[in-house]
Amino acid sequence: GDSVTQMEGPVTLSEEAFLTINCTYTATGYPSLFWYVQYPGEGLQLLLKATKADDKGSNKGFEATYRKETTSFHLEKGSVQVSDSAVYFCALSDRGGGSNYKLTFGKGTLLTVNP
Amino acid sequence: DGGITQSPKYLFRKEGQNVTLSCEQNLNHDAMYWYRQDPGQGLRLIYYSQIVNDFQKGDIAEGYSVSREKKESFPLTVTSAQKNPTAFYLCASSISLSNSPLHFGNGTRLTVT
Numbered sequence: 001g002d003s004v005t006q007m008e009g010p011v012t013l014s015e016e017a018f019l020t021i022n023c024t025y026t027a028t029g030y031p032s033l034f035w036y037v038q039y040p041g042e043g044l045q046l047l048l049k050a051t052k053a054d055d056k057g058s059n060k061g062f063e064a065t066y067r068k069e070t071t072s073f074h075l076e077k078g079s080v081q082v083s084d085s086a087v088y089f090c091a092l093s094d095r096g097g098g099s100n101y102k103l104t105f106g107k108g109t110l111l112t113v114n115p
Numbered sequence: 116d117g118g119i120t121q122s123p124k125y126l127f128r129k130e131g132q133n134v135t136l137s138c139e140q141n142l143n144h145d146a147m148y149w150y151r152q153d154p155g156q157g158l159r160l161i162y163y164s165q166i167v168n169d170f171q172k173g174d175i176a177e178g179y180s181v182s183r184e185k186k187e188s189f190p191l192t193v194t195s196a197q198k199n200p201t202a203f204y205l206c207a208s209s210i211s212l213s214n215s216p217l218h219f220g221n222g223t224r225l226t227v228t
Contacts, residue, residue: 032214043119043205043219044158051214089157093214101214107157 002027006090006106013080013113021075021109023064023090031094033057033066033073038087038108047075047088080113087111117142121206121220128200128227136191136223138206146212147189151175152203152222161204164189165212193225200227 007022025031032051036044048057053068062077073090090106119140128134140147149161160173164183178197183189189208193200203224207217 034216036217041221043121043207043221044217045219046216049216101212103160103217105158107155 002031002092002094002102002104004090004092004104004106006088006109009108009110011109011111013111015082015113015115016079017113019075019077019080019084019111021088021090021111023073023075023106025071025073025090025092027071027092027094029094031092033064034091034093034103035062035064035073035075036089036091036105038089040086044089080111082113082115085111085113119206119208119218119220121204121223124221124223126223126225128225130227131195132227133192133194134200134225134227136193136204136206136225138189138191138220139187140189140206140208140218140220141187142208142218143186144208144210144218145186146209147183148207148209148217149173149179149181149189149191150205150207152205158205161191163212193227200225 003026034049035047037047038044048059050057050066056065064073064075087108087110089108093101093103122137148163150158159175162181164170180192205222206220209215209217
């Protein structure tokens with residue numbers, strides 16, 4: 001079945017540091033890929049998405065490129081801020097051979113940015 | 116503003132009691148979902164509904180029940196049969212059961228003692 005593997009946290013960075021959170025996936029079809037962010041005490045919010053190979057999703061300075069050859073969707077940001085401290089989830093949506101799409105989440109990566 | 120409202124934010128129950136978590140959306144979305152979040156385990160799908168009066172079991176449906184009598188509402192009942200009910204519960208919706216992004220509520224933290 002489908003699966004998403006993302007780097008284990010926690011990740012601790014200083015403000016203005018470069019961020020990479022690795023995400024790789026296994027899927028039977030041609031999935032869409034997502035990054036969601038969860039701030040403390042809240043639900044998840046969509047951060048960015050990509051629906052086909054070589055697409056680049058971007059939002060709020062974050063970027064991720066859909067790499068089919070390496071089955072990856074790594075999240076990057078050039079200069080993190082304290083307000084970026086949150087849990088980041090990689091996810092894929094795929095039919096998996098059935099008629100309905102199913103969203104599969106990674107386990108999440110906790111990012112803490114210190115001033 | 117459109118969104119998903121989950122209530123209450125915190126809920127405490129004694130073991131052996133059923134409890135119902137509320138989820139309401141005004142986004143006019145057809146599909147709704149319930150997820151459970153535990154530390155280090157990501158999100159696991161409990162139930163989902165594609166349309167009114169229809170719902171399907173997710174990956175961990177045992178000990179839970181749902182109803183979808185109105186498009187806007189998708190309450191989740193945690194029954195006494197759920198062996199480890201203490202968790203953070205998230206409700207979500209999407210335009211349809213497709214690869215459209217999910218919109219999440221702010222969750223309900225249930226503690227059963």
